[in-house]
Amino acid sequence: MKPILLCLALLPGIAHAAAPAADADAAFYDTVVQQAFEHYHLPGLAVGVIEDGKVVHVATRGELAAGEGRHVDGDTLFKIASNTKAMTAAVLARLVQAGRLRWDDPVTRYLPAFRMYDPWVTRNMQVRDLLIHNSGLGLGAGDLMLWPEPNHFTRQDIIAGLAHLKPAGSFRADYAYDNLLYVVAGEVAAAAGGMSYAALVRQEIFVPLGMDRCQVGEWSPAKAGNVAQPHYRKDGRNVVVGRDGDVASDFPSMAAGGVRCSLDDMLRWMQALLDPARAPGWLDATQRRALWTAHMPMPIGQRLRDWDNTHFLAYGYGWRLSDMDGQWKVAHTGTLSGMYSSLALLPDRRGGAVILINGEGEDARTALMQALLKRQTAPAAGHDVLHYAGLLERERAQRRSEGHVRPVLAPAVAVAAREFGADAGVWTDPWFGQVMLCPAGTGIAFAAVKSPAMRGQVMRSAGRPWVQWQGLGEDAEAWLEFSGEGAQRILRMRAIDPDIDFSYDYPDLEFRRVGDCP
Template identity: 35%
Template sequence: MPSIPKMLHAAAIAAGLSIAFAASAEAPPDLDARVAEAMRATGVPGMAVAIVEQGKVVHAKGYGVSRLGSPEPVDADTIFPTGSTGKAVTTAALAVLVDEGKIGWDDKVIDHLPGFQMYDPWVTREMTIRDLLVHRSGLGLGAGDLMFVPRSSLSRAETVRRLRYIKPATSFRSGYAYDNLLYVVAGQLIEEVSGRTWEAFVRERVLKPAGMSASTTEDAAYFATANRVQPHARMDGGFRGIGNQEVLDERKGLGRNAAPAGGISSSAADMGRWLAIQLARGALPDGKRLFSEDASRQMWLPQVLVPIAPYPAPIAEATPQFSAYALGWSVRDYRGAKIIEHGGAVFGVQTMVVLVPDRQVGFSLQINSEDGVLLRGLMFELLDHYLDAPKRDWVADFAAFKKARDAKMLAAAGGGDAQKKPSRPSLPLAGYAGNYADPWYGPIVIRHENGRLRIDFKQTPDMAGTLEHRQYDTFRTRWDDPSIEPADVTFALDAQGKVDRITMKASSPLADFSYDYHDLLFTPQRDE
């Protein structure tokens, strides 16, 4: 998202060349007031900020409350789920094994995880550990995420086994498409090589040496921590992300099978320690190393180009000239500086982690809501501060961008409803009932009960709801849990007038990509 001065050429960035800067400035003196103002403007209940300068944590502080309507404050030790920013932690765990000589970044996955299998046998043979981490596998955006979003009953091993049934969207290594599933594979590989679960290995070999004592890798430890935030989201405005802030049920978030892709929870104080270690290229304060300097170089080395879509006004200046994905990190430019960053969003909580290596500055921003305009806005305001750019209200600019985008989406959705043609289902409702299954997700059941259709995703607890007719043979889900994204369900009939297959798509144009309903193809299980 950004622009580049004349002194720095895009070719230099693409080549990974370092540009020397003067020593960093102090943290903004009005930071506390600015955070409070931005939280009020965006309606975010609680936030935590950590800043590291020249190897020292200069700011680690909480703001607001852990739960809307409650007095418990957020402080430097309040833990937040950190979502996909944890991909860098899984990468660090792999780096520990690389440094010990137990694996190599370019080892074939099947040499360490014999049961691993992609849809294409050639890709199975060629997939390397590096490939697991850089989103170039050929899988589509978010493919397979419904195996753990929302929370699933599947084990991690079973989740990895089902990867073989997901058809690729593109050819292997041909381009970028963000996924979570291959980080689940990386977690399973860590278990296979180390003999310990991903949770135990990360806790003992990464978090503990890093001094991140408040951070957790497991549900039991997370829910045993009193000083934690509650998730919030806006769900009553037509689509998720629009309307009034509501408290969510924290036990319905990300499935633990997906923890290597985004299941770590951490505090501002611990994030400060993590930032300092990253900027120190793996060195610990006591002189020991968490991972080698060579591993650090590998982590930040661009591997695959990320397509750039220019941002419109008023945030056009946030468009990057260069954007790539490395090992668990995004690499981009902003105002001539190389930025190492990653965002994380999981069920009512969001995190942003940003490093400016040439300035020896890093910061993390954590909120207990889904109001990403605050995260992005404050990210660019802090970057402007440390890159000596004029002050600007980026939060307001991102809010204006979101307001215009949401209005456009709502208008389009309303237009679609207006174009619906009066119609009836082809079959009596009982004719749609039955047992169905998708090769990678597994079974669903559709029942005819009390004059209506009910749908139940059997491996996703509480993912059940009513099907309301929309037009022809398409129905819309009304999930019993309103925090689950609605979906449109379309039945296709065979020549005998029986259901031959079921396809789905998210009803909301703003739905998170992890609700990958469009990747599902359910067929009848008549033998059952």
Template identity: 30%
Template sequence: MKKFIILLTIIPVLIGSSLEAQNKGATCYQTQIDSICKAVFEEWNIPGMAVVVIKDGKELHLGGYGKTSYDSQGTKVTPETQFVIASTTKAMTAALLATLADKGEIKWGDTVINHLPDFKLYDPWVTQNFLIKDIMVHKTGFRAYATDDLPHFGYDRDEIYTLLRHIQPTYSFRTTYAYNNAMYTVAAKIIEKYYGMSWDDAIAKYLFEPLEMHSSTTGKNAYHTSARLAKGHRHFKDGDSIRFELRRDTTNGYRWLSAVAPAGFAVTTVKDMGNWLRMHLGKGEFNGRKFLSKESHSYLFNPQTITGADSGSIYNYAQGWTIEQGPNGRMVRHTGLAYGYTALVTFLPSQNLGIAILTNAGNTTNPHMAIAREVSELIAGTDTRDWRKHYMDAFMNTPARRDDARKEDSIAPKRLDLYTGTYYKADFGEAKVTLENGELQFSIKKVNVALSHKNGNVFTMVVPGAGTIEVEFFPGTNVPFESLTFNIGDPIGRFYKNPI
């Protein structure tokens, strides 16, 4: 009996000691993680940043640093501060498609036209054979960032979906990785069809609500109205230092982000992102409830496209995620960068560890990667390199872009009034060229800008958000000029004075 009493006395002591040790360990990690975050925040001169670290389903760190903006309206960043999360939205759109797979509405191997009869790409064979699993893995055949300039002209999400049929491919289908935002509008169309509501409403009802992400929404509902949304800043090198300044181009930002919303316009907090990470670390389960089946959840991370390799790792793209397979195991991640906001969401299954880092500083996600690498190695008990120095050196030593374009022999233009007229292309609409006060003006959709002569029948225009765009005119048989095209990097074909 005495032995039994002694054992009963010892067991609570041992349990208490174990819990105390765990708590001390967690507290130690929290202090060290906070130190890493503060150091990176200060080294990179970031205006505002929020970080959440989830380990074994629990918050290991949750913190805010800096200010929501550096103007008179700026307040302290907290875990409840909202940020635009840019391309980390892609994984959420992919998860919504996976919920439809669980419901039996779609199969990843289905052709897109089986669900969207109006879907059309430039090549008829590709259109007929394009599968749902092809939509989000960046092997469509387009050049990188195809159609990204079109929102700056005023084309919206639905119009860009239609314009995909005019974009001539640069590569053969399924052969080459080329990152792209526009194809996520196709995924959104499928989501909208089966949920019977807009993508914005579907992500709120079928993702944010079940994952209890109560402060999450989309830019449509927050960009101009939420007092909790941090303001975007430019973030750039200035000699040997890094500076930032508040972005003022919010009209252009909203227009562009709205047009690619399923690829980049979710708005959330790190507090909510903790739940997003918990679901993934739980292999589709959240708070004891199934959000995704294990099969659908696993499929999201099946490598689909090789994106690169180095001496230690190989990189693949899956359904809205980058998969890095290296000597320390698998790192699932995605970065985001758009209009003064940057984000990183990552989890390491072998460590049961998830990290989300959101900032209101544009230009690079190197500081995010430095934090993620340092934190994961801290918890793993490894120390392979000084990641803060590695990512800072990579950023600061990037050479400035050089303009290697040769100066062309200048050929005078024809009489300016000969270029004027209304040019038309199906689905793109009308492009008007007028002569005002001795200067050519080009207008299409929301763009109305001056044309400057470059060489021969080639002119340039400066489109806010898109930069300098070339416009080329082509002579006709019965008229001085019968057609034109403008160079947005994608071969879009010609606009004709007499529609053909």
């Protein structure tokens, strides 16, 4: 089979060498990075800024693991989460460039077992559709097959599960973010490229662009060294959760959000995207244009209108495209297991910024990225992180006043096994598989067979049963809702917190009882 890899000499310009920024810019960047680190109590932070194609500022703060004394630097590996999607799209673009596939090829040409709920959609789903969130699936549909991690779902399980996920809208009519179809895209790339997705990412991106620290597929954190660990906030402290073991596995959602890279790697990636001359022949003009074409319109939120005077927002292949203060912006964020990332490019200025955080950093990345980019798009404004932090808190207060808060439950008591009656047993959902609602001690335990992290105790508040998870936190808790009788008895789940992360895809679950407890 003809190799796809272009033999590119790694140009010295791809490896960044920080150029001196103006003193005022350097002071500003240092200030806002420190503000974000302190205000949001981050365990670790890595930030890079590019102007006119050159890296003008690099800043790192904090530790790989809180309290352990190993400091973050430019080589520290972070989970980039959904910023992986742009790399998956670039792999496919390289395959298109090499003539291995076409954007309008049907998915079934490469994956004959691929099925969507609607047979017409199955037949008409093209490779390009996998990347632009236009499938008709609901927001985050089927994400419970991806996380919480670790779980026992395979890529084959995910592809088979798609056939059972009922659409929430019409194919190609509306935007709704999903992750499962990026898993499919990774498998399409593997089928067309003749090797695993992980091998393709190394061959088509990491090697030609000199991203030497990046990791994909199965790898050894101990051997790689200098790896940031994810954190959650607990009792006012940053606590490591999901610490890496000896081997990081090639988990099924790799193509949707599994790559890890260092700050230095991400700056090389950004420079190659901003300036084709830094990697001659890597991607031609046609494929670069395809990645950053507005393929699917997206709704524009009030924040973008107010902060950036945004007039258009759309999804390209693995990227969100918009205008910011009258300038073109190409960006994405990533969130996964206690880590946050954000990458934004201003192509017409050959500028941008990247942020990597190993803790709970949603507001931190939003406020910091806004301050960093505004320095380039609207420098006269002079707003810092604390300004945007204040705006975010006002937004949150407004949402609270509108009822977007977790309801205060009536006093909860554990459901006794004897009172659960015939609802105790084994239940199954067509895509999620089996869960056990079975006696444990004097109570009832909920346990998902393929997702061991989804285990908890059944509680009752004001007569309504719900699950108190052992390790997921109260923001993931869900009501258990039973309906029907006999063979028509159905169990559904519904989030208690109205602002639950969309990846807790409870609305798509529909369990039926299939047997007694073992």
